[in-house]
Amino acid sequence: MDRYYKKRLVPLALPAIILFVLVIAIPFIMGVIYSFTGWRGTYFVGGENFWESFVGFDNYIKAFKTKKFIDAFIYTIKFTLVAVIVINVVSLAVSMLVTYLHKAASVYRTIYFLPNLLGGLALGYIWQFIFEIVFSKILFSEEGVVSIPALCNMTQDNTKALFALVMLFTWQMVGYMIIIYTTGLNNISSDLTEAAAIDGANAWQRFKSITVPMLMPSFTIVFFLTLSKCFMLLDQNVALTDGNFGTRMLAMQILRTTRDSSPPDYGLAQAQAVIFFVLIAVVTLIQVSVTSKKEVEV
Amino acid sequence: MSMKGRHKAGQIVAHIALILISIYTLAPLVFLLFNSFKSNNEIVESPIAMPLAWTLDYIKSAAEQINFIKAMGVTFIITVLSVGLLILISSLSAWVMVRSKTKMAKVLYLVFTAAMLIPFQSVMYPLLDIFEKMGLKNIPGLIIMYGGFGLSMSVFLYHGFIKSVPQALEEAAIIDGANIFQMFFNVVFPLLKGTTVTVIVLNGMWIWNDYLLPFLVIGNRDGVKTLTLELYFARLTAGQYGNPWELIFPAVLVTIIPIVVLYIFLQKYIVAGVAEGAVKM
Numbered sequence A: 001m002d003r004y005y006k007k008r009l010v011p012l013a014l015p016a017i018i019l020f021v022l023v024i025a026i027p028f029i030m031g032v033i034y035s036f037t038g039w040r041g042t043y044f045v046g047g048e049n050f051w052e053s054f055v056g057f058d059n060y061i062k063a064f065k066t067k068k069f070i071d072a073f074i075y076t077i078k079f080t081l082v083a084v085i086v087i088n089v090v091s092l093a094v095s096m097l098v099t100y101l102h103k104a105a106s107v108y109r110t111i112y113f114l115p116n117l118l119g120g121l122a123l124g125y126i127w128q129f130i131f132e133i134v135f136s137k138i139l140f141s142e143e144g145v146v147s148i149p150a151l152c153n154m155t156q157d158n159t160k161a162l163f164a165l166v167m168l169f170t171w172q173m174v175g176y177m178i179i180i181y182t183t184g185l186n187n188i189s190s191d192l193t194e195a196a197a198i199d200g201a202n203a204w205q206r207f208k209s210i211t212v213p214m215l216m217p218s219f220t221i222v223f224f225l226t227l228s229k230c231f232m233l234l235d236q237n238v239a240l241t242d243g244n245f246g247t248r249m250l251a252m253q254i255l256r257t258t259r260d261s262s263p264p265d266y267g268l269a270q271a272q273a274v275i276f277f278v279l280i281a282v283v284t285l286i287q288v289s290v291t292s293k294k295e296v297e298v
Numbered sequence B: 001m002s003m004k005g006r007h008k009a010g011q012i013v014a015h016i017a018l019i020l021i022s023i024y025t026l027a028p029l030v031f032l033l034f035n036s037f038k039s040n041n042e043i044v045e046s047p048i049a050m051p052l053a054w055t056l057d058y059i060k061s062a063a064e065q066i067n068f069i070k071a072m073g074v075t076f077i078i079t080v081l082s083v084g085l086l087i088l089i090s091s092l093s094a095w096v097m098v099r100s101k102t103k104m105a106k107v108l109y110l111v112f113t114a115a116m117l118i119p120f121q122s123v124m125y126p127l128l129d130i131f132e133k134m135g136l137k138n139i140p141g142l143i144i145m146y147g148g149f150g151l152s153m154s155v156f157l158y159h160g161f162i163k164s165v166p167q168a169l170e171e172a173a174i175i176d177g178a179n180i181f182q183m184f185f186n187v188v189f190p191l192l193k194g195t196t197v198t199v200i201v202l203n204g205m206w207i208w209n210d211y212l213l214p215f216l217v218i219g220n221r222d223g224v225k226t227l228t229l230e231l232y233f234a235r236l237t238a239g240q241y242g243n244p245w246e247l248i249f250p251a252v253l254v255t256i257i258p259i260v261v262l263y264i265f266l267q268k269y270i271v272a273g274v275a276e277g278a279v280k281m
Helices: A002-034 A058-065 A067-100 A105-117 A120-139 A158-186 A190-198 A203-214 A216-231 A235-240 A250-260 A266-293 B003-035 B040-045 B057-065 B068-100 B103-117 B120-133 B139-162 B168-175 B180-191 B193-209 B212-217 B227-241 B245-280
Strands: none
Touching: A002 A266, A002 B068, A002 B103, A002 B120, A002 B139, A058 A067, A058 A266, A067 A105, A067 A158, A067 A216, A067 A250, A067 A266, A067 B003, A105 A158, A105 B003, A105 B245, A120 A158, A120 A235, A120 B003, A120 B193, A120 B227, A120 B245, A158 A216, A158 A235, A158 B003, A158 B245, A190 A203, A203 A216, A216 A266, A216 B245, A235 A250, A250 A266, A250 B120, A266 B103, A266 B120, B003 B245, B040 B245, B057 B068, B057 B245, B068 B103, B068 B139, B068 B180, B068 B193, B068 B227, B068 B245, B103 B139, B120 B139, B120 B212, B139 B193, B139 B212, B139 B245, B168 B180, B180 B193, B193 B245, B212 B227, B227 B245
16 A cells, blocks of 8 residues: 555655745745845846856845844844734733633634734734824824823834834734634643642642643744744835834845845845845744743643 | 632623723724725824714725726635645645655655745745746736745645544545545545635635735736735825825725625634644644
């Protein structure tokens, strides 16, 4: 029987292999090679072909000397750090409330998931209105309900816009993460928590010693998803501030690099894209290995 | 207070908290709905009130401006074909990878899943370059690209599930004289229904709403644009002199209606699909 399948592995997997090679493998490898050349999109500096155009690590050195890139790099890290923490704290807290109310839970889950259906662009436009009109004119202005200057004109200031983006993205992502956390919480046998309660463990002790370790597989997934989605955020960034006030994140920076100079410097953009890949791969791999090591077998 | 009374009180507090969060979740969507029926002046003067009149004028003109019917058709075709391609190719290859148990199958699987770490931006420019040279900077090319980008996760999901499907049924089908495709589509594929739903939900949501890939591949060429792309360009053209809210709100509203309607009917499957997808990882 094994031979039967063995013979058919390549023919049946071939369409998938072709798609993968064409769309991912070749462009990825070419991208890495091109990052070491003077690629200008339609031609190569110094020759007809890419091998006549090698510039060594020049594009990488240039990338780290490009202020916009460094700013985008730092802004992305700051955003990811804040957003991952906020999204996880909020969705875990809400998930615990939802699982606490067994029956009614599904209604809430359905509502919270709604924002996830919309594209980042559509969401960004709605929230731009909320930040610029609802927050800045009605709720938090001097004539508003309560005067909180920090919540006014959030899309027009570098730091405020970071938190605006966190608010928007939390609003969008929480519903998705709740589904994962509630699934994980429902898998924890109530025997464990009840036994601990009888032994005199208080709520915090039960959370720390039972819920958290038992929920580790969910943490692994949620951290992975939130980390990678935050790093790669683009649409919301475009819609909310379009990168103004130094709010460009890395994904947008790579996209706009080719518009920042004339002729467009694709070699530089590609070097930034490779750095972007390394950053995401390293951070998420470390995260997955750390959190999955903490998973407990039952 | 008795144990039961405390539990009751706790439940009420939990409900209040969750209802407040529901209001926070729904408020932006309610603004969206209300403001889709207002003029620019009315939106700016009373941004969170109900509209004075429920006129459909703004929705009609926004729908016209973004070529709603056509754009929805284009988006629908792209999404359905991409997801269909993904289901077919990834289920078949994941299945044969699980069953053949060779070193090559393992290496293939590893390469496919490792690619989940590659962000789109890292392949974007060379990809467009290649597809342009192949004459595929168009909708068929876009569908192929979605097929490639969705592959990693879909293969991964199918692979995880197929491992738990017993092989005995397949052997019986071969003894009965079925060829490999008959066996796959009649015996194996129906068993993968749960995973197929997950693959449809996760990829469908992403492809339907995607902005960047259509922007790069189709761009501002007249005629064929996806909904998100129409929205982007409508906002861009009208937004040169301030924010044209009376266009943006109804335009956003009509672009999200199809997917919200789908969600209302299929929410059970969508939630199950997301949960399933997460558990597999």
